Amino acid sequence: MDLVDIDDLSVTDLGAVLDRAAELKAGSGPEAGTSAGQPLDGQTLAMIFEKPSTRTRVSFETGMTQLGGHAIFLGPDDIHLGHGEPIRDTARAVSRYADFIMARVFDHTDVEGLAEYATVPVVNGLTDDAHPCQTLADLLTVREKFGFDSHVAWVGDGNNVCQSFVLGAAMVGLDVTVATPEGYGIDDAVYERAAELGDPPERTTDPEAAVADADVVYTDVWVSMGQEDEREEKLRAFEGFQVTTELLGDRPLMHCLPAHRGExxxxxxxxxxxxIVWDQAENRMHAQNGLLVWLAERS
Structure with a gap:
C-alpha cells in the first residue's frame, strides 16, 4: 500500500495509523523512560528530495533511527527523477534496495508514477498538490489537544497543505472553515472529494468570519517553494489575511512551518x-513513524 494522498487511507486505516503514532510517541523520549523499540530493525527508507526541507528530512531520518532502521538521502545531485532515467525504472531499482520510498517533489504525478511501479510502499513527503504526512501530524496534534469535535479555521492560501488537511478533517469529522482570497481557494475537485468523505469545509473570503467560531487557527505560507515569481502578486492579494494576535485572540495557533514571519x-x-507549532512539528516524526510501522505491519 502507498500513501500518495491522505484519502488513500480508509477512515479505519487513518484511525489505526494515528493510534500507532500515539503508541510510539508514548513509548519514546526521555520523559517516557522507555524505548519505542525497533519495529523497523534492519529496514531502509530511501528519501528522494527535489524540494529541500528541514522538518521532512530530520523527522524521517530520526524516526527511522528510533525505529531501528536506516534512511538514505537522495537529493537533486544524487537522483534526477524522470530525467535521464524514467520514473518507472527508478521505482523498480530502488525497490530492490529499500523497504520504503519517500518522495518530496514538485509534480504530483511523479509520486503517482513511483507508486505505480515500486514494489515497496511509497510515501508522499510533499508535492505541489498534497502533503498527507503533514495532515497526519496535524490530526494527531488536534486529537491530542482538542479532540475531533473541535472547529479549525484555516486562514491563508488554499495550498497543498490546506487541501490535504480538509480531506483528512472530513475523514475524522473535524469541522473546518477555509478563508482565502478570491481565486486562491482549494480546488473544486478537492472540495468534492471532501464532501464524499464527510462534511466538506465551509469556504469564505473573510478571515474574521472564519475565526469567529473556531477553536484553533491554522495558517501557512502564502508563497510556496517554486512560486517565487508570484510573490509580489500574492502579497497584494493576501492583504488582510495575516494572522495577528488580534485575529488570533486566545485561540491556539497552528502552522506547518517554515513560517514567513511578517507575511x-x-x-x-x-x-x-x-x-502550538512546535508540538505540531514534533508530531511530524511521530505520525510518520506510526505510518511506516503500520505499513510494515501490513506487508
Missing part, C-alpha cells in the same frame, strides 16, 4: 503562548 503570521503571534 502570513506576525512574529508576535508565532512567539505567543498560543502557538
Amino acid at each position: 502570513e503570521v506576525t512574529d508576535e503571534a508565532l512567539e505567543s503562548d498560543n502557538a
Whole structure:
C-alpha cells in the first residue's frame, strides 16, 4: 500500500495509523523512560528530495533511527527523477534496495508514477498538490489537544497543505472553515472529494468570519517553494489575511512551518503562548513513524 494522498487511507486505516503514532510517541523520549523499540530493525527508507526541507528530512531520518532502521538521502545531485532515467525504472531499482520510498517533489504525478511501479510502499513527503504526512501530524496534534469535535479555521492560501488537511478533517469529522482570497481557494475537485468523505469545509473570503467560531487557527505560507515569481502578486492579494494576535485572540495557533514571519503570521503571534507549532512539528516524526510501522505491519 502507498500513501500518495491522505484519502488513500480508509477512515479505519487513518484511525489505526494515528493510534500507532500515539503508541510510539508514548513509548519514546526521555520523559517516557522507555524505548519505542525497533519495529523497523534492519529496514531502509530511501528519501528522494527535489524540494529541500528541514522538518521532512530530520523527522524521517530520526524516526527511522528510533525505529531501528536506516534512511538514505537522495537529493537533486544524487537522483534526477524522470530525467535521464524514467520514473518507472527508478521505482523498480530502488525497490530492490529499500523497504520504503519517500518522495518530496514538485509534480504530483511523479509520486503517482513511483507508486505505480515500486514494489515497496511509497510515501508522499510533499508535492505541489498534497502533503498527507503533514495532515497526519496535524490530526494527531488536534486529537491530542482538542479532540475531533473541535472547529479549525484555516486562514491563508488554499495550498497543498490546506487541501490535504480538509480531506483528512472530513475523514475524522473535524469541522473546518477555509478563508482565502478570491481565486486562491482549494480546488473544486478537492472540495468534492471532501464532501464524499464527510462534511466538506465551509469556504469564505473573510478571515474574521472564519475565526469567529473556531477553536484553533491554522495558517501557512502564502508563497510556496517554486512560486517565487508570484510573490509580489500574492502579497497584494493576501492583504488582510495575516494572522495577528488580534485575529488570533486566545485561540491556539497552528502552522506547518517554515513560517514567513511578517507575511502570513506576525512574529508576535508565532512567539505567543498560543502557538502550538512546535508540538505540531514534533508530531511530524511521530505520525510518520506510526505510518511506516503500520505499513510494515501490513506487508
